[in-house]
Amino acid sequence: MLLENKVVLVTGAGSGIGxxxxxxxxxxxxKVMVADVRAExxxxxxxxxEKAAGTAKSIAVDVRVPAQVERMVNETIASFGRLDVLFNNAGVYVPKNVVDTSEEEWDWVVDVCLKGVFLGCKYAIPQMIKQGGGVIINTASGAGLEGVPNLGAYQAAKGGVVIxxxxxxxxxxxxxxxxxxICPGVIETPIAENCNQVPAGSSSQVWQRTGNMHPLGRNGKPEEVAALAAFLASDQAGFxxxxxxxIDGGFNAGAFIPPGLIRASS
Ligand SMILES: NC(=O)c1ccc[n+]([C@@H]2O[C@H](COP(=O)([O-])OP(=O)(O)OC[C@H]3O[C@@H](n4cnc5c(N)ncnc54)[C@H](O)[C@@H]3O)[C@@H](O)[C@H]2O)c1
Incomplete structure (x- = not known):
């Protein structure tokens, strides 16, 4: 097992990748502390x-609020005795360019996606220093590495997370x-489905459309991102x-031209 006896704290763990x-x-x-703004x-x-015989506790946290993030870190240490891995993964999305983005939308996206990561690190790192080390994994996005249309606030926040x-x-x-x-392409989770603004019931068409944006011709699965996170969190990734x-099916490899748009070489 990759993470035997490690204590891991995951935000945005009520859904999707988390x-x-x-x-x-x-x-x-x-041993996992499961944190999300939605307590249930x-x-x-x-x-x-726990049903699968694992060890976990849950906590409600809004990652935008310093006192709540500090409490989340303290509760993890109080429950499990230490904190080895912090996975700052909570995120939200507004599919708009900067002209159409309201100030409230900007603040919401940047505060959850970027300030939330800052706060998690601010309160976890002193404990990791005390313990002699630790691992922090922050969920950014392919949109934090490349320009993507209609993602004004989101890509600003995710680019900030990368750097x-x-x-x-x-x-x-x-x-x-x-x-x-970590910089996922489109992963089949509620956030990706909602951001594509699909009417209910047509999700398979949307997933097909977003899948085609990736050179590998499909979207990613939350479990694939989880496998990457587990490896990065482990001592196997110690260097x-x-x-x-x-983790994007080639999305970040360069400008992708879908099959059919390029003349076949003769
Ligand atoms: N799904 C994708 O295509 C994709 C692509 C690139 C990056 N990401 C990033 O991956 C991360 C996880 O997203 P997901 O796809 O699993 O989406 P998701 O909507 O399934 O999960 C996000 C979780 O974050 C929680 N959350 C929202 N605001 C919060 C707050 N203020 N405090 C604490 N928790 C909060 C939500 O309740 C939800 O459970 C996000 O940072 C997202 O930006 C997702």
Whole structure:
């Protein structure tokens, strides 16, 4: 098992990538604190882990609120005795360009996606220093590496997560704290479905459309991101820090021209 006896804290773990990762971390032997702004979703994930004989607790947290994030970190340490891995994964999305984005929407997206990561790191790192090390994984996005239409606030926040993660890696490397960001393409989760603004019932068409944007011709699955996160969190990745890791079916490899638009070579 990759994470035997490690203590892992995952935000946004009530759904999607966070839920799949919390479950995978537990399968790899970790004790998991499941955190989400939706208390019921968090406790559902924790119950799923316990049902499969894993160890988990849940906590309600709004990652935008400093006192709540500090409490989340303290509760993790009080429950499990330490904190080895922080997975800052909570995120929200507004599919608009900067002209159409309201100030409230900007603040919401940037506060959850970027300030939330800052606060998680701010309160977890002192504990990791005390313990002699730790791992921080921050969920950014392919949209934090490349320009993508209609993602004004989101890509600003995710680009910020990518570069902040590199700086944190440098600041705390000598404390044996590794910090990386992960940059998913479209992953089949509620956020991706909602952001594509589909009418109910037509999700398969939407998934097909977004799948075609990736060179591999499909979307990713939350479990695939969870597998990457489990590896990065583990000692197997002990020499990896300061990187932004795409998990995107080739989306970040360059300008992708779908089959049919390029003349076949004769
Ligand atoms: N799904 C994708 O295509 C995709 C692509 C790139 C990046 N991401 C990123 O992956 C992460 C996880 O997203 P997902 O796809 O699993 O979406 P999701 O909507 O399934 O999960 C996001 C979770 O974050 C929680 N959350 C929202 N606001 C919060 C807050 N203020 N405090 C605490 N929790 C909060 C939600 O309740 C939800 O459970 C996000 O950061 C997202 O931006 C997703």
């Amino acid at each position: 839920q799949a990762s919390a479950i995978r971390f537990a399968q790899e032997g970790a 979703s968090a406790s559902n994930t924790a119950a799923m882990i 902040m993660s590199k700086g944190i890696a440098l600041d705390f490397a000598r404390n044996q704290i590794r910090c990386v960001s 990896i820090t300061g990187v932004a890791v795409p």
